Structure formats: structure tokens, C-alpha cells
Amino acid sequence: MADGTALFSDTSEPDIWAERQKYWESVSRKSEPKRLKRSRRNHSLILSGHNISMRIHHGALLIKDGFTHYPQKQTELKFYPGDLELPPRIILLDGTGSFSLNVIDWLKEQNIPLVRMNWNGSSSVTVFGDGTPTDPMQVRWQIEQSLDETARLKFASDIITKKLKASRQTLKTYLSNSEHFPTADAALKAGLDSLKSKPPKTIGDVFAVEGPCAYQYFRAWQEVTLQWKGLKQYPIPPAWGKFDQRSSVLTGRKAKNWKATNPINAMLNYGYAVLESELRIQALIEGYDPRFGILHQANNFSGDAYIFDLMEPLRPKVDAAILEFIATNAFHAKDFVLRKDGVCRLSPQVAEFVTSSVSLCLAANLALD
Numbered sequence: 615m616a617d618g619t620a621l622f623s624d625t626s627e628p629d630i631w632a633e634r635q636k637y638w639e640s641v642s643r644k645s646e647p648k649r650l651k652r653s654r655r656n657h658s659l660i661l662s663g664h665n666i667s668m669r670i671h672h673g674a675l676l677i678k679d680g681f682t683h684y685p686q687k688q689t690e691l692k693f694y695p696g697d698l699e700l701p702p703r704i705i706l707l708d709g710t711g712s713f714s715l716n717v718i719d720w721l722k723e724q725n726i727p728l729v730r731m732n733w734n735g736s737s738s739v740t741v742f743g744d745g746t747p748t749d750p751m752q753v754r755w756q757i758e759q760s761l762d763e764t765a766r767l768k769f770a771s772d773i774i775t776k777k778l779k780a781s782r783q784t785l786k787t788y789l790s791n792s793e794h795f796p797t798a799d800a801a802l803k804a805g806l807d808s809l810k811s812k813p814p815k816t817i818g819d820v821f822a823v824e825g826p827c828a829y830q831y832f833r834a835w836q837e838v839t840l841q842w843k844g845l846k847q848y849p850i851p852p853a854w855g856k857f858d859q860r861s862s863v864l865t866g867r868k869a870k871n872w873k874a875t876n877p878i879n880a881m882l883n884y885g886y887a888v889l890e891s892e893l894r895i896q897a898l899i900e901g902y903d904p905r906f907g908i909l910h911q912a913n914n915f916s917g918d919a920y921i922f923d924l925m926e927p928l929r930p931k932v933d934a935a936i937l938e939f940i941a942t943n944a945f946h947a948k949d950f951v952l953r954k955d956g957v958c959r960l961s962p963q964v965a966e967f968v969t970s971s972v973s974l975c976l977a978a979n980l981a982l983d
Contacts, residue, residue: 630848630948631961635682638963641943642970652698658973659691659701662962666711670720680709682962695724703727703895705888705973707965729891731884731969740894749901756906756920769923770820770909771809776927777824778806781831784930788937794834801830817909832860838937840877841944848947854958873957877950878940880958881968885932886925888972893924928979935975939968 663680665688670676679689693700703726718741721728727742759765782802789795805827814820835857842850853875860879874880897904897920907919909926951959960968 630946631682634946634948634961635963638967642967645971645974654698655701656977657701657970658703658705660705660707660966660969661709661711662707662966663709664711666706666709666713668711668713668717670714670716675717675720680711680962695720700724700726702977703729703891705891705969706730707962707969708732709962727891727895729895731887731891740891740898742895742898752901753903753906756902756908759908760906760911766908767814767817767820770817771814773909773923773926774820774824775806775809777930778802778809778827780927780930781827781933782806784934784937785831785834788934788941789834789838792834792837794830794836798830798834801827820909829859835860835878838878838940840940842946843944844946850947851952851956853956854950873955875956876958877945877960878936880950880960881936881939881964882933884960884965884968885936885972886929888969889925889928889932889976890918890921892973892976893928894918894921897921897924928976931975931979932972935972936968939971 659677661677661679663682665678666680667678668675673695675693677691677693679691681688704721706729708731718728721741727740729740759769782799785795785798785802789798792798805823808823809820814823836859838857839855854877856876857878858874858876860882874883894904902920904918904921907923910917910919910922945964949961949964951961953959
């Protein structure tokens with residue numbers, strides 16, 4: 615691979631990998647949402663590992679999932695046009711493989727986006743439709759909002775207000791026992807009060823409110839730990855034992871967030887990548903241009919600025935999904951991979967489950983909006 619690391623950590627111990635895969639497959643089956651009879655599948659198809667393949671044969675989409683450890687039987691899937699089992703989207707998690715070009719046409723006809731995610735949890739490619747904005751009115755609205763300072767301030771205040779409210783809910787639900795909870799909750803409340811009683815006069819004022827709130831919010835995460843099993847035989851690096859502070863995306867992203875040195879930050883990276891890809895698909899469907907941000911703007915922000923605008927109020931929902939995942943599972947050292955540079959990666963099985971959990975959480979929240 616390009617980063618010089620293997621997709622799986624230690625092929626000399628296949629039994630452990632097979633055991634962990636069975637565990638996560640069991641957890642995944644239990645968490646799959648129930649479907650009404652004759653209703654269409656509502657959760658993503660997630661592929662990972664080496665030698666993934668996708669091709670069209672006699673009008674059907676044939677998929678072979680990748681190998682993540684050896685020995686392992688390669689899963690094969692077949693979908694016909696209009697099939698109720700067709701996933702709403704297909705997510706490729708790292709790995710290697712190939713697909714024929716007519717797969718893109720087939721997926722377009724079935725209205726199924728294809729998302730590619732990198733090893734570090736960043737969303738690298740989203741293929742959907744023709745990939746261009748289809749509604750000039752929506753794009754004009756984006757441009758007008760970004761150029762009108764009053765409108766831009768209102769937009770920014772609204773989305774940050776929603777983010778702080780959602781952060782308080784996640785904090786109260788999952789982190790109320792943290793010694794930093796009172797300080798974090800007070801900071802979030804003060805931020806909300808400030809946005810309401812003293813409307814920001816500049817975008818810098820919005821950043822000045824959001825930044826300290828984000829700092830205190832993630833400070834309450836410092837006591838979040840994973841439940842580990844098998845530590846005597848498979849010890850973990852010291853850095854995996856605690857959560858590292860994250861910074862606000864608005865006021866400055868720490869490089870180590872993207873190069874996570876502990877499992878929790880690695881899971882958050884994957885969760886936010888899923889959020890980014892989901893919102894990019896939604897924006898394209900509705901005719902918006904992902905590049906034209908209102909709060910985040912292209913001249914001082916790398917990436918699809920409008921997508922990051924939309925992400926802000928939903929980040930705490932992703933956080934809640936990750937915290938729920940952490941609270942309800944026991945982890946093993948083989949669920950993660952330690953790279954030579956100290957960066958922590960999720961195993962394919964854990965990455966797949968995190969992606970699935972966050973996708974289901976977002977589907978529920980986006981349906982309510």
C-alpha cells in the first residue's frame with residue numbers, strides 16, 4: 615500500500631483475526647435494523663480488504679468482498695436491477711481491487727452512490743450521478759448567502775447553535791459522569807446564551823464562541839476508555855489507553871486528529887468521513903455545489919466547504935454513535951493496527967462496523983430534518 619503498511623496487522627495469527635471477525639459479524643447482525651415486508655434495504659453495503667471486485671454479468675451486479683485475513687472465504691453477492699436487497703449506497707473501505715467501467719453506469723441507473731474511504735478515515739471519492747450541480751437556483755443561493763455578510767452571519771449562528779445544543783445532549787447522555795462534565799456543560803450553555811443575547815457581528819465572533827465550547831466538550835472525553843480483553847497476551851501501546859484532545863474544525867484542526875494515535879480518535883475520523891460522504895450525496899441530490907461554503911469558505915478552507923457547513927450540527931450525532939459503540943463492546947488489541955509511525959488504524963472489521971453504525975444513526979437523523 616502507499617503508506618507502506620499492510621491492511622491487516624499480523625497474518626501469523628489467523629485464528630485471532632478469524633475470532634474477531636466472527637465477533638464483529640455477530641454484533642453487526644444483531645444491530646441491523648428490521649425491515650418491513652417488501653421494503654427496500656436501508657443500510658449501506660460496506661466492502662473492505664484485498665481483491666475486492668465488482669462487475670456486470672448478464673445485467674446483474676456481481677460483487678466479491680475482499681480478504682482481510684487468511685484463511686477466509688471470499689463473500690460473493692449478486693444484485694439485479696430493482697432488487698429490494700440493493701443497498702442505498704456502497705462504501706469501499708481502503709483495500710485493493712478492481713471494477714469494470716460499466717459498473718459506474720449500472721450504479722447510476724439504480725441511483726446508488728459509490729463512496730471510497732481512505733485508511734485514515736477520510737472520504738476520498740464519491741461517485742454519484744454526473745457529479746455536477748443540477749439546480750442553478752440552489753447554487754445562486756449559496757453564492758448570495760456567502761457574499762451577504764448579514765445572511766452569512768445568520769447562517770453561521772444557526773448551525774453553530776444547533777451544534778452546541780446537540781453537543782449538550784450527547785454530553786448529558788454519555789459523559790455526565792466525567793469530572794469535566796459541569797465545566798463543559800456550563801461552557802456550552804454560555805455559548806448558546808451568548809449567540810442568543812449577543813448576536814455575532816463578525817464570523818470571527820462565531821469562531822470565538824464555538825472554539826472554547828469545542829475545547830471543553832472534548833475535554834470531557836478524556837475519561838472515555840475502551841473495555842479491553844486479552845491484554846495479558848496482547849498488550850496495547852500506552853497511547854491507546856486514553857483519548858487525546860481534539861480541536862475545533864472551525865478554529866484549527868490538529869494534525870494528530872487525522873493521524874490518530876489512539877483508537878477513539880481513529881473511530882471519530884471514520885465517523886466524520888461517513889458523515890461527510892452522506893452529506894455530499896444529499897447536497898448533490900438537492901442540486902447544491904459542495905465547493906461553495908457559507909461559514910467555511912474556499913479561500914481559507916481546504917475541501918468541499920459547503921459540506922463542512924452541513925456537517926457542523928451533525929458532528930455531535932456522530933460522537934453519540936461512537937460513544938454508544940464504545941460503551942457496548944469489548945475490544946481486543948487485534949481490532950486495531952499500529953503503524954510504524956505510531957498512527958492507529960482500525961482493523962477492517964471494526965472500520966466496517968463503525969461505518970455501518972454511523973450510517974444508520976445519520977439515516978435516522980437526516981430523516982427527521
